[in-house]
Amino acid sequence: MRTILFWIFSGVAVVSALLCITRRSPVASALWLVTTLFHLAALYVLLDAHFIAAVQVLVYAGAIMVLFLFVIMLLNLGRTGPGDMKGAWGRVVAGVAGFVLLGELLAFRLAAPPGRLRLPAGAVEHAAEEQGAVTAIARPLFEAYLVPFEITSVMLLAAIVGAVVLAKRKL
Numbered sequence: 001m002r003t004i005l006f007w008i009f010s011g012v013a014v015v016s017a018l019l020c021i022t023r024r025s026p027v028a029s030a031l032w033l034v035t036t037l038f039h040l041a042a043l044y045v046l047l048d049a050h051f052i053a054a055v056q057v058l059v060y061a062g063a064i065m066v067l068f069l070f071v072i073m074l075l076n077l078g079r080t081g082p083g084d085m086k087g088a089w090g091r092v093v094a095g096v097a098g099f100v101l102l103g104e105l106l107a108f109r110l111a112a113p114p115g116r117l118r119l120p121a122g123a124v125e126h127a128a129e130e131q132g133a134v135t136a137i138a139r140p141l142f143e144a145y146l147v148p149f150e151i152t153s154v155m156l157l158a159a160i161v162g163a164v165v166l167a168k169r170k171l
Contacts, residue, residue: 001107006046008104013039026072030065037061042104067156071163 013036020032037060044053141149 002046005104005107006043008107009039009042009046012100012104013043027069030068030072033068034061034065037065064156067160071160074163 016032016035016039020029020036023029023032037056041053041056041061044050044056
C-alpha cells in the first residue's frame with residue numbers, strides 16, 4: 001500500500017509542479033506550488049520523516065507561501081487578465097482535483113496502521129528526554145550549515161525588498 005501511495009503522491013506532486021510553472025496567473029501558480037509542497041510533505045511521512053514533513057508544511061507551505069502571495073499581490077497593481085480556470089471546463093478540472101485530493105487523504109488514512117496517527121501516552125516526554133529528531137536536525141543546521149542557512153534568509157529578504165521596490169511607482 002505504501003508503494004501505491006508513493007506513486008500517487010509523487011505523480012500528483014510532479015503534475016502540480018508542472019502546472020505551477022505553466023500557469024499564466026501568478027496566484028494560481030503559487031497555489032499549485034502549495035499543492036506540490038503538501039505532496040512532498042506526504043512523501044516525507046511515507047519515509048517516516050515526520051518532523052521534516054511538519055517543517056515542510058509549517059515553513060514552506062505556510063510561511064514562505066504567505067510571503068510569496070504577499071509579494072504577488074504587491075506586484076499585481078490592479079492589472080486584470082484572463083484567468084486560468086474559467087467556464088465549465090475549469091469547474092470540471094477543479095472538481096476532479098478536489099476528488100483526487102480527497103481520495104489521497106482517505107487512502108493515507110486507511111493505510112496508516114491503527115494507533116499510528118495518535119501519539120502514545122508519554123511519547124512527548126520520552127522524545128524530550130531523548131532529544132531525537134529536533135536535535136538531529138538542529139545541531140547540523142546551526143553548526144555546519146549556519147552560513148548557508150543565513151545566506152538563504154538574506155536572499156529571501158532581498159527578494160521581498162526588491163519586489164516592493166519594483167511595485168512602487170515612486171520612491
